[in-house]
Amino acid sequence: MGNIVNFRVINNRMQFRCPKCGAKRNFPVQGNIRKKNMRCHKCGKIIKCVLNRRIAPRxxxxxxxxxxxxxxxxxxxxxxxxxxxxxxxxxxxxxxxxxxxxxxxxxxxxxxxxxxxxxxxxxxxxxxxxxxxxxxxxxxxxx
CATH class of the missing domain: 2.40.10.220 (predicted glycosyltransferase like domains)
Structure with a gap:
């Protein structure tokens, strides 16, 4: 669980992309969640996701x-x-x-x-x- 990846959230949805196998999947995200652990649906790797809700990036x-x-x-x-x-x-x-x-x-x-x-x-x-x-x-x- 050492992987920490930033993901953008647009309209309470994030596109998860596995850094190991490259698999992509869209997930709904509640408005009050800032961090979430996700499991890849293909390879099973667990990635710690930091959710970025900013419109314009820093x-x-x-x-x-x-x-x-x-x-x-x-x-x-x-x-x-x-x-x-x-x-x-x-x-x-x-x-x-x-x-x-x-x-x-x-x-x-x-x-x-x-x-x-x-x-x-x-x-x-x-x-x-x-x-x-x-x-x-x-x-x-x-x-």
Whole structure:
């Protein structure tokens, strides 16, 4: 059971494809399920499936940026992934334990190695899970 494979879910259906034998089959999936163990109908191999329900896929991006809060505090963060309307970032453990970043808070980013990557605008923290934070683009401003 060491195989973990990502599958896209569209309209609560996933197309299972066995990585060992290549067999394909469509399966219905309930809306609240994120992971599922599937057995191939041909070879019998069990695959752990991670279900991706996103409309637009994430782009993996790795780099360091500076997050600026409304209070003016600058925090060095690691960018993890980028989608069309949001960013997944990792913050230092000391900031996560102090709980200085709260859900609903507006932040800005400064990325020195690629200034156009994040653009100029505000992001709102929509998910705060330990060191991992998800932010969504809410507004832009011009200088």
């Amino acid at each position: 782009q993996l991006q790795s780099g360091i940026a500076t997050m600026i809060t409304n209070e003016g505090k600058e925090i060095s963060v690691n960018i993890h992934d980028i989608s069309a309307d949001g960013i997944g970032i990792d913050i230092p453990i000391t900031i996560a334990r102090a709980r200085t970043i709260k859900t609903g808070q507006k932040v800005r980013f400064n990325c020195k190695w690629n200034p156009r990557l994040l653009g100029s605008g505000y992001f709102m923290v929509i998910n705060n899970s330990g060191q991992r934070i998800g932010v969504k683009k809410v507004a832009t401003f011009s200088l």
